[in-house]
């Protein structure tokens with residue numbers, strides 16, 4: 201995405217200025233009230249050592265065989281118990297299957313909705329052939345240059361270690377909450393999230409609805425493309441996904457006497473029609489407007505002027521975002537043809553050509569509405585059908601961006617990020633375990649207080665994944681503050 205100062209041309213600025221000036225004053229940004237951080241008193245050395253050890257367990261999830269890394273998960277669980285004795289003795293611990301752990305700290309007031317903190321234990325494998333790109337072995341847990349290196353450092357054993365450390369420290373201090381608190385550690389987020397499904401089923405079976413669930417996603421981005429400086433981004437929404445199979449059928453036979461439309465030519469037409477029928481791209485229906493309002497004071501110039509008025513001048517922001525791949529992903533449902541097959545022999549007409557199209561659903565859309573959109577795009581093309589390829593996942597609802605739960609999540613983030621750093625909600629374009637909680641929670645948030653650069657994010661599922669040691673105590677303090685505030689809140 202282009203930087204904040206570049207992404208508005210002078211011509212557009214001038215055109216917009218008249219309309220903008222006609223409006224009344226800029227709406228105030230929704231800066232959350234900072235909540236002072238409650239220190240977990242855990243040092244970089246202590247937490248860095250824990251993360252280093254955590255990385256050495258090769259807890260790689262496998263879609264086909266959930267037991268493939270069973271020994272690693274067993275050993276990781278034993279290590280967790282050894283390292284967090286208070287959690288394993290004071291909290292009720294349940295194995296929800298395949299090593300997904302569910303911890304319960306019963307609150308004094310059973311009438312309050314529980315708060316849930318989740319993290320996944322599993323990691324993705326290192327792509328074969330890329331081992332040599334790593335500066336330190338991916339499962340070595342090496343600490344060097346102020347960073348902990350290895351698969352899972354950011355996604356998400358760093359988060360997990362900080363979260364567990366925070367709860368351990370609270371329990372050591374005799375913490376007894378009003379509200380029931382849960383920690384859920386899934387075993388297979390990277391390959392579907394059956395672990396998270398079983399956590400949601402646990403709540404559902406007891407007729408419970410969580411006040412909020414906090415998981416991975418947002419962080420403090422030091423070099424935000426929008427402001428050029430640090431921004432704390434809290435994920436309040438994420439995209440859903442739908443894969444469809446498009447099939448084009450036509451007469452087969454010898455290629456010496458082809459029909460006017462072969463199945464491949466028909467498919468080409470179908471693809472062109474789908475590509476020419478993009479979904480709406482706008483700031484509506486997601487956290488886009490709130491995000492730009494929060495960032496506006498830090499964007500400066502005309503970009504900031506427009507961002508402060510997303511209702512009136514949203515079209516300008518949208519226009520600029522549409523020019524970038526990442527911007528379009530923020531604004532709407534995306535369409536990506538990913539797999540195609542048809543024909544095997546040079547002189548034989550294939551009777552069938554098939555295409556998979558992967559869609560990432562904006563919160564405005566559902567699997568149902570997206571399917572209808574694609575079918576409308578190819579309507580009238582005889583021989584072409586569009587069917588879901590597998591079960592889809594609707595985008596979960598957008599979490600509150602004001603009110604008590606947001607005040608805690610964002611207020612503690614504001615303290616962690618510091619007074620000069622804006623805290624803004626955003627739409628996560630990747631998926632998390634949270635989608636499985638859509639029906640059993642009021643608010644789904646994605647955040648960890650860690651300062652990272654955009655380049656660090658390439659390590660997620662990529663090479664040289666790492667996290668700065670200094671982030672670990674910060675994240676632990678953040679989690680401790682949120683757990684405590686949520687646990688002590690007796691009204692929401």
Ligand SMILES: [Zn+2]
Nearest residue numbers: 355356389416
């Ligand atoms: Zn993850």
